[in-house]
Amino acid sequence: MIKANTEYGLEGAFKADLYDAHGNLVDSTNYFSNFITYSGLIYPLTYHFAECFRFLTLGSSSASNSVLTTGIGTPISLKVVDAFENINYENQSLSYLGPTYYSLENCGSSVSKDGPAFFRAWKIPSGENTVAGETTTIREFMVSPSSGSDISGNVAFSRVVKEIAIKSGNSAILTYRLKLKILATGINYLSGFDISKADLEDGSLVTDWSGTTGIYRQVYNGLSAVDKNGNTFIPKYGDIMEPASRNQKDFVAYFSPDYSQFATNIKTGRQLSFSDSYKADGLFNVAFGYDYGEVSVNDDPIKYEFKKDSISSFPEDNIFYDKNIRLDGEIIPNYNNFTGELVSVNFEKISKDYSKLALATPGVIGFDPNLIDRRNKASTSAGVFTEKFDPRTGPEFLQKDRKKTLIRQILFAPNRSYGTNTRYGSFVYGFKNGSDIYPAIDCIFFNKSGQLLMPHFREFTGFHNFEPGSGIGTGRATLSPAINNFFNYNILVNSTGHITGFV
16 A cells, blocks of 8 residues: 545635726725634535635625634625616625625636636625725625525635725725645655555565655646636546535546656756755646636636536647656557467576566667567556545544544555566556546655566466476576566476476
8 A cells, every 4th residue: 555645725715896986996804814614624525626615705794713713793784876877776695695795807817836716806895886885894704605595515614804994986896716726746755555455465575665766746736627717627638626515436546657757847858867866846837837828617606507517628738737647658469369479588597587477578779579468557446435534533543633644545466467577667646537647646666776667477478498307497587777675486397398487
C-alpha cells in the first residue's frame, strides 16, 4: 500500500463594491476573511466545493462566530426603488439570494500554483436600474449550499461579521471567493510501501517494495469549477479529488514501468535532465495561470442545474494537458503465441553466468520485437473505493474540529505479467474521459539503483537446454542495472531439452 497525503485548506473571503445610480464605482473594500463553520467543514462530503456557496444571506446581527455558529440572526429587508423613475418596488428580503441575484459575467474560477479560487457575485438589489431606497447597514454575511426550504444545505457554510452600509440611491455587488489551498502541490516524498497485507507467495519480490522510496506530486487540482455566470460545472479533466464526486467509475490508477517521462517537469513532457525533475513547484501548468473567466456552460443560471455525474467539454483545447502519461505508444506482444527464435544456451560454455535464461526488461531501450521477455506497459487498477466517512472528532479519530479526512482506496488485482520481468517505475492516479486518462497524482519510484525496476519470478518457454534428459537445470532471473534479491530457481527440462516448468 502506498499512501499519499493531499490536503485542501478552505480559505474564504467576502468583498463589497458600491455603485451609484449610473453604475459608477463609489466605494470598495478589500477581501475580508470569513469563518468556515463546523457545518461548512462537513458540506464537501455531499456538495462539490464550488456548490457550497450558491446562496448569500445578509443579516443585522453582530454576534461573533463560534464552533456552534450555524447561520445568521435576522435577515435584512431592503427597500428598493427605481434609480431614474419615481417608482417604489416591493421590498427585497436579503435571505438566501440565489441565481436571480447573480451578477452575470462577474463570477468564475482561476487557478494559481497553490490551488484554484472560485468566485460568485451577487447584485444587491436585483433588477435593472434598481437601487436602495434608504441607507441600509449589513452587519453579517453568510453563504450556504441551498436555500431555506432545503434542509440538506440551508445552514452556514461560511459566515463573517462585517459592517457595510449601502447608501440610499446606491447598489452593491457582493463577492464571495473560496480558495482551495492545496497544501501539497510541490514535490513530496514517500518512504516505502506497507506490505503488511500483501501476498507473500513470491517472498523477496514483495519485500523489495518495502524499501522503495519515491516522489509524488499533484499535477491537477481535480475539482469542479464556476463559470462566468455562477454555474458550477465539472471540467473535462474530471472531479477526481472532490469528496462528493459520483464519478468514481471513471477514476483510474495504474503502475507503469516507464520512468522516462516526468509530469513533475514544470513544463510537462519528457524530463530535460534528471535534476530538473526536482525543480518544479506548484500545480502542473495545465492548471496554474488558467482563467475560466470566459467560460459559460449556461447563460441563464436560474434555469441551470448542476449534475454531479455530468462532465463538460470545458476547457477548450487551448491549453496543453499531457494525458495518458506512461500508458500509450507501446506495442504489446502476444505472450502466449510467441513465434520468434528460441534462445539456446550451452551450460558448459556460460559457466555460472545465467543471464540469458530470462531477458531483463528493456526499460528505456524501448520495444524490441526480437526479445521474448519484456515489460508490460501498465497494470491498471481494478477499482477505487471511498471508505465510509467517520464524523467523530477527538484524538483517537482522524477527524479534528477544523480538519476532516476522507480516504480513497485503490485495489489492484494480482498481476503475473505473462512472460515479462515487469519494471514498475511510476504510478498515476487519474480521470478517464472517453479514451483519455488525465493524471491528477503522479508518482515516480526509486530504489538504491535510482529507479524501481522490479523483477518478477515467472514461467517462460523460449529456452532450449543442450543437455537433454538431465531433468533439472539451474537458472536465475537477471536485471540490468542490477539490484539486490535476485530470484534463484530450478527449472524442469524434458527429454528434448525444452523447459516444462519450475521446481
